[in-house]
Amino acid sequence: MIQLQHITKSFGDLQVLKGIDLQIADGQSVAIVGASGAGKTTLLEIMGTLSLPTSGELYFDQMHVNTLSAKQIAQLRNARIGFVFQFHHLLPEFTALENVCLPAWMGKKNKAKTEARAKELLHYLNLSHRSGHKPSQMSGGEQQRVAIARALINQPMVLLADEPSGNLDSQNKQELHQLLFQLQRDMQQTLVIVTHDESLAQLCNRQLTISDGYIAHDDVR
Numbered sequence: 245m246i247q248l249q250h251i252t253k254s255f256g257d258l259q260v261l262k263g264i265d266l267q268i269a270d271g272q273s274v275a276i277v278g279a280s281g282a283g284k285t286t287l288l289e290i291m292g293t294l295s296l297p298t299s300g301e302l303y304f305d306q307m308h309v310n311t312l313s314a315k316q317i318a319q320l321r322n323a324r325i326g327f328v329f330q331f332h333h334l335l336p337e338f339t340a341l342e343n344v345c346l347p348a349w350m351g352k353k354n355k356a357k358t359e360a361r362a363k364e365l366l367h368y369l370n371l372s373h374r375s376g377h378k379p380s381q382m383s384g385g386e387q388q389r390v391a392i393a394r395a396l397i398n399q400p401m402v403l404l405a406d407e408p409s410g411n412l413d414s415q416n417k418q419e420l421h422q423l424l425f426q427l428q429r430d431m432q433q434t435l436v437i438v439t440h441d442e443s444l445a446q447l448c449n450r451q452l453t454i455s456d457g458y459i460a461h462d463d464v465r
């Protein structure tokens with residue numbers, strides 16, 4: 245479903261990725277691990293079309309991303325890729341429900357259907373009672389769950405997460421990890437998760453270790 249062929253990425257003289265070949269299949273849960281500065285975020289951003297590789301090919305669901313226009317790439321990203329970051333990046337002036345709806349509104353989806361799906365997602369994530377609250381009125385764990393609902397609103401082919409629990413206390417961290425795998429079980433959601441958390445990496449059915457610009461280990465369970 246996602247295919248990377250000999251991807252490299254340099255920032256000036258610094259070559260962060262030196263040649264990444266990788267295929268991720270539908271329904272897989274993949275942890276990306278490695279030392280700080282190894283290039284995990286860089287790799288996730290390239291997979292998510294947020295950043296262009298210096299060289300190499302990216303295919304997304306048979307589409308050759310390198311050949312698409314900026315507008316086509318933006319559409320692909322909005323429709324098929326969900327993102328969850330370490331910091332939730334919710335918009336403070338909008339309610340939880342509105343934050344969840346935003347990616348669908350940007351994709352010009354039907355307003356009533358979007359709201360109905362957003363309510364379903366908030367219910368699924370045990371957040372119904374928070375739908376009218378603004379981010380500042382919610383706990384860190386709740387904010388991060390709203391960010392997950394937002395990432396799922398357009399029914400993305402893949403959910404990309406960068407240290408999604410990195411900013412949470414241990415209780416909220418455990419709940420978030422359970423939730424991610426509940427998504428995989430209930431919705432067969434394909435997941436790619438950059439994490440330092442060993443217990444989260446263990447929950448995934450594949451673990452990639454990035455080292456010295458390459459995939460040093462690719463362990464499939």
Ligand SMILES: Nc1ncnc2c1ncn2[C@@H]1O[C@H](COP(=O)(O)OP(=O)(O)O)[C@@H](O)[C@H]1O
Pocket residue numbers: 255260278279280281282283284285286287
């Ligand atoms: N936009 C950028 N400009 C310059 N250097 C960058 C940029 N983004 C990342 N880097 C550098 O690339 C390396 C890998 O960064 P990153 O992918 O964020 O690592 P990780 O997520 O594994 O900690 C680091 O040395 C970082 O400083």
Ligand SMILES: [Mg+2]
Pocket residue numbers: 284285286
């Ligand atoms: Mg990082």
